[in-house]
Amino acid sequence: MNGLMLIARREIVTQVRTKGFVIGLLVTGLLVAAVSFLPTIMGGDSYTLGTVNSQQLPLQQAAPDTEFEWRTFPDEEAAKQAVLDGDVDAVLVDDARVLTDGEIDSELGVLMQSVNREVRLGAAGVNIPPLQVQSVGADAQYEGARTGIAVVLVLVLFMLLMGQVTMVAMGVVEEKGSRIVEILLSAVRPWQLLGGKIAGLGVVGLINMVTILAVGLLATSASGLSADFPPGIAGLVAGVLVWFVLGYVFFATLSAALASLVSRQEEVNTVLTPLTMTVMLTYFVSFYITTDPTGTLATVMSFVPPFSSMVMPVRMAATEVPLWQVGVSMAAMLLAVAAVLAIGAKVYARAVLRTGARLKLTDVLRAK
Secondary structure (H helix, E strand, O other), X not given: OHHHHHHHHHHHHXXXXXXXXXXXXXXXXXXXXXHHHHHHHHOXXXXXXXXXXXXXXXXXXXXXXXXXXXXXXXXXXXXXXXXXXXXXXXXXXXXXXXXXOOOOOXXXXXXXXXXXXXXXXXXXXXXXXXXXXEEOOOOOOOHHHHHHHHHHHHHHHHXXXXXXXXXXXXXXXXXXXXXXHHHHHOOOOHHHHHHHHHHHHHHHHHHHHHHHHHHHHHHHHHXXXXXXXXXXXXXXXXXXXXXXXXXXXXXXXXXXXXXXXXXXXXXXXXXXXXXXXXXXXXXXXXXXXXXXXXXXXXXXXXOOOOOHHHHHHHHHHHOOOOHHHHHHHHHHXXXXXXXXXXHHHXXXXXXXXXXXXOOOHHHHHHOO
């Protein structure tokens, strides 16, 4: 175990001391902060509103930087259909009710309430009841925020997993090609060298992940976007970190095992093709699931390793997931990680010292 920790420390120190790592971390943090403030900076929202037996509210006077387009509907049924079709953001009915599809945009809701009150106070002067907001679609509270978080999560997980997995493979081939691995294996066992490399580079990946999450939470809090976040965001962040570790260990172990079959950097991309395609497929499935997190595909794939390493945290971000499903999915992923570690360590130990032509995986597995 001491050997594993020494290798892990070596990998961490080597990576974090490079200018590329420091600059990349700073750039990533700035980009995340910029994206979090982008809606506030851009401003200038636009809304399409409708009326049924109602007067148009003078919203433009209260919000001159926002564009408003008004449409008139003959009856409430036509207005409901327009709302459900997405043709309008909200419809004012009988000067008393507002029809929306799900939760009304917070800024638009406050604006309509305040302007309606001012108009009616000017006309009556006393006891003006607030507009009643009525959703004509399914309950969609936090739906927009959840979808946005899920999409961002997919991109972050994919980029970090792909980057760290490639880094593991390149490190294995570099040590093998330069024969440094022979010196290292004179001091530590193969499983310690493999485990140390995976653990060390995993810590580097976690540093990136924690930075992205921390900067994102701080920036959205400062910009006001966090007000739209669903409850339980702290639990989601913790869950994302756990799923990232599981997915990373699974893919990194396979990456190291496959990379040990070759001795030249030029061959890395070729030997990693099956793994790369698997990661890409996991990404595409996860991205699709952001649009339908409660569907059959999302539910099934969240239990299938290695897809579950990315699909389950995306489901957790996009919708409420029963705790038992999270537990079963994590148990299945842990079993898959254990199996991959056993096979990957065997392949690595048998192949990492064999230089020259590319080795076949089947031959290495059959060797004794």
